[in-house]
Amino acid sequence: MSVTVRVPAKVNVQLAVGAARPDGFHDLANVFLAVGLYDEITATPADGLRITCEGPDAAQVPLDHTNLAARAAQKLAERHGRPADVHLHITKDIPVAGGMAGGSADGAGALVACDALWDTGASRAELLDICAELGSDVPFSLVGGAALGTGRGEKLRPLEVGGTFHWVFAVADGGLSTPAVYAEFDRLNEAVEVPEPLASEPLLDALAKGDPTALAAVLSNDLQPAALSLRPSLTTTLTTGRTAGALAALVSGSGPTTAFLTRDADSAANVAQALFSSGTCRSARVAVGPAPGATVLGRSLPAPTTLEG
Numbered sequence: 108m109s110v111t112v113r114v115p116a117k118v119n120v121q122l123a124v125g126a127a128r129p130d131g132f133h134d135l136a137n138v139f140l141a142v143g144l145y146d147e148i149t150a151t152p153a154d155g156l157r158i159t160c161e162g163p164d165a166a167q168v169p170l171d172h173t174n175l176a177a178r179a180a181q182k183l184a185e186r187h188g189r190p191a192d193v194h195l196h197i198t199k200d201i202p203v204a205g206g207m208a209g210g211s212a213d214g215a216g217a218l219v220a221c222d223a224l225w226d227t228g229a230s231r232a233e234l235l236d237i238c239a240e241l242g243s244d245v246p247f248s249l250v251g252g253a254a255l256g257t258g259r260g261e262k263l264r265p266l267e268v269g270g271t272f273h274w275v276f277a278v279a280d281g282g283l284s285t286p287a288v289y290a291e292f293d294r295l296n297e298a299v300e301v302p303e304p305l306a307s308e309p310l311l312d313a314l315a316k317g318d319p320t321a322l323a324a325v326l327s328n329d330l331q332p333a334a335l336s337l338r339p340s341l342t343t344t345l346t347t348g349r350t351a352g353a354l355a356a357l358v359s360g361s362g363p364t365t366a367f368l369t370r371d372a373d374s375a376a377n378v379a380q381a382l383f384s385s386g387t388c389r390s391a392r393v394a395v396g397p398a399p400g401a402t403v404l405g406r407s408l409p410a411p412t413t414l415e416g
């Protein structure tokens with residue numbers, strides 16, 4: 108049998124970052140919105156643990172035990188006292204190291220796929236617990252929709268969303284390292300008293316109403332100055348999308364993907380076309396949010412064996 112799970116990317120519609128904590132992490136008010144760009148993870152029984160990956164960015168994905176999908180399978184197997192005998196195949200459509208939580212998506216997807224394949228019967232709480240051990244963004248990849256993440260982003264409160272938001276994502280050449288962007292945030296804020304991160308009420312209100320114009324007015328990302336400092340060329344991409352009619356433009360999480368909120372599907376198509384033809388990005392993808400979290404798409408049985416008499 109094999110199990111296939113689909114998991115969405117995310118954009119941070121608000122990313123408020125506090126001062127560095129003693130453990131090196133930063134407290135956040137992280138308003139996640141899942142968007143319809145997906146990775147798929149297929150789990151099939153195997154001897155030992157094996158990872159394969161296909162997709163335009165597959166060459167940048169580690170296929171060893173550091174892959175978040177491999178770590179997820181290992182953790183679930185250990186907790187349930189069984190070997191992690193599984194082949195995990197990742198069909199990758201989420202940009203790698205792009206600030207859209209692609210690795211986190213694969214971690215959450217592998218967990219759900221292995222739980223189903225092995226009939227582990229793990230509770231939602233146990234799965235969320237393992238997700239938080241894997242990384243700050245992984246719990247959100249499991250639940251999807253929209254949520255406020257506090258702590259380092261792993262403590263989630265689901266949020267109401269009153270409509271569909273139309274986005275364009277400009278995928279940049281090469282990635283940005285998340286720890287490097289947080290370190291640049293610390294450097295830029297060395298001489299500043301960083302305030303406690305708090306979710307913006309007008310922003311939660313705009314999400315709940317499904318109002319793109321109101322949301323566009325309050326989108327914010329405290330990591331954006333750090334991402335632009337490390338990759339100044341992103342400023343041109345942001346300006347290109349705004350000029351083409353986006354309601355607002357910002358860096359997605361730690362970047363370097365840039366995100367453009369638009370009025371509707373037609374405007375999104377125009378902005379995507381303008382971004383692509385400008386040559387200021389590698390590709391421009393249209394996606395709507397919110398999107399559902401990790402979802403089992405299907406189970407398939409092995410081909411029937413022929414019995415010969």
Ligand SMILES: C[C@@](CO)(OP(=O)(O)O)[C@H](O)COP(=O)(O)OP(=O)(O)OC[C@H]1O[C@@H](n2ccc(N)nc2=O)[C@H](O)[C@@H]1O
Pocket residue numbers: 119122131132133134135137205206207208209211241242243244245258259260285286289359360361362
């Ligand atoms: C910035 C965000 C915004 O959603 O995502 P990306 O845009 O990279 O996808 C997240 O905070 C990234 O979450 P994630 O990628 O899961 O990070 P983790 O694996 O937990 O941590 C990687 C490193 O990022 C830094 N880190 C992460 C989360 C946090 N609240 N404070 C931090 O300082 C630490 O340096 C940590 O060692």
Ligand SMILES: Nc1ncnc2c1ncn2[C@@H]1O[C@H](COP(=O)(O)OP(=O)(O)O)[C@@H](O)[C@H]1O
Pocket residue numbers: 167168169173174175176197202203204205206207208209210211213214282283285361362
């Ligand atoms: N399954 C995976 N897919 C992508 N990257 C992974 C995966 N597992 C581990 N990684 C590592 O995580 C890093 C961050 O990747 P990713 O999660 O795509 O970006 P971001 O943290 O910006 O959202 C990559 O550079 C890669 O080395």
